[in-house]
Amino acid sequence: MLYWLLKKVLLGPLLRVYYRPWAEGVENVPTEGPAILAGNHLTVVDSFFMPLVLDRKVTFWAKSDYFTESGVKGWFKRFFFSRTGNLPVDRSGGRASEQAMRSAERVLREGELLGIYPEGTRSPDGRLYRGKTGVARLALEAKVPVIPVAMIGTAEMQPAGRLIPKRMRPGVRFGKPLDFSRYEGMETDRYVLRSVTDEVMYALMQLSGQEYVDVYAATVKAKHAAERRDRGET
Template sequence: MFYWLVKAVLGPFLHLIWRPWAEGVDRVPRTGPAILVSNHLSFADHFFGPLPLPRKVTFLAKAEYFTGRGLKGLVSRLFFTGVGQIPIDRSGGKKSEAALNTGLRVLKSGHLLGIYPEGTRSPDGRLYRGRTGVARLVLEARVPVVPMAMFNVDEMMPPGRIIPKFGIRPGVKFGKPLDFSRYHGMESDRLVLRAVTDEIMYALMELSGQEYVDRYAQSVKAELEAEAKAAKARK
């Protein structure tokens, strides 16, 4: 209920102020379960991605959105909990497994599940290597997989910015559903999981037009943060 309340209140406001655009909405099934796989450029993805869809989208969102401190952390925690998003621990292991199992239950209930295969926001607007958890979901759920590419949201609301910039039109484009039926029953094969994940990332690269980097975004972020600390220490 809170999801639809937020959408009813925020939707008209977002349309009026930022005039978001969308393409390929008809490629998302109107009924039944499906997985939306998206690039991840900004916190604003959570708002402008699902905005044109008449259905609720439950996202696997990083656990940090549910554990932040201060006023910003409280608002983030209340929002993501209220709209029914699922926290996923990116360190792997049993905690990540639990989130993926919850995602499978969402799909088995006939709903839409959204996931960011990169696992974190892009540090520089490029598309990074996908985590194979998305492939496991795809092969175990055996549901339609729809690529979803976000545009301009990183310019409108870059990392660290609380209030989005005005005068920038965010957009979302939905691609043709991907078929992985040839891999059904092979979800325990690591090579298959990597092949499925890479195919998903290739589809996102073509849909978004982003440059692809065959590295995990999280490791690149860690390097950039270390470089920034070192540069600060030298001053």
């Protein structure tokens, strides 16, 4: 209920008028039935503008930290992410990650759209990084198409440290659905999962025009954090 209230009445109209987002390829998103929307991830506002240009609801995977942070800020995050129907995902692996997979599969079985950022975190520098194979496993197990979605210009709108995005026109570009039915029954094969994931990332690279880096974004972020600690920076 809060999702539609924000999208149709409160936040959505304001974003449309003030930022005037543009969209291409919306016809590639089915008007009904399940599909995975796999997007590049540049900044926080990606999760606002991607669903804004669609008539259908998009349920996102969101990192579990958003649901467990303490304090007043943490309460607002928990309220927002839970009340708008997002699914917590624990990226540490094991049973917690498996639970997130099952929740995502339930959304797809119910015929809904599921939004995923295969990079697993926001890009540290605007480039496109190696995708994690969760998107491939979900697509094969749920037998649904993957629609690549490129966010355009959001990194410039909201660079690191900026709370309110600049007044610029962001874009959302939807690619043709990717059909992986040829791999049916092979969802446990790690080579197949990597191949499917790389195909999704290649489509994102073509749509977004980003430079591709065959390294996980989280690895790069961890390296940068370690270098800052070595220099005595916070």
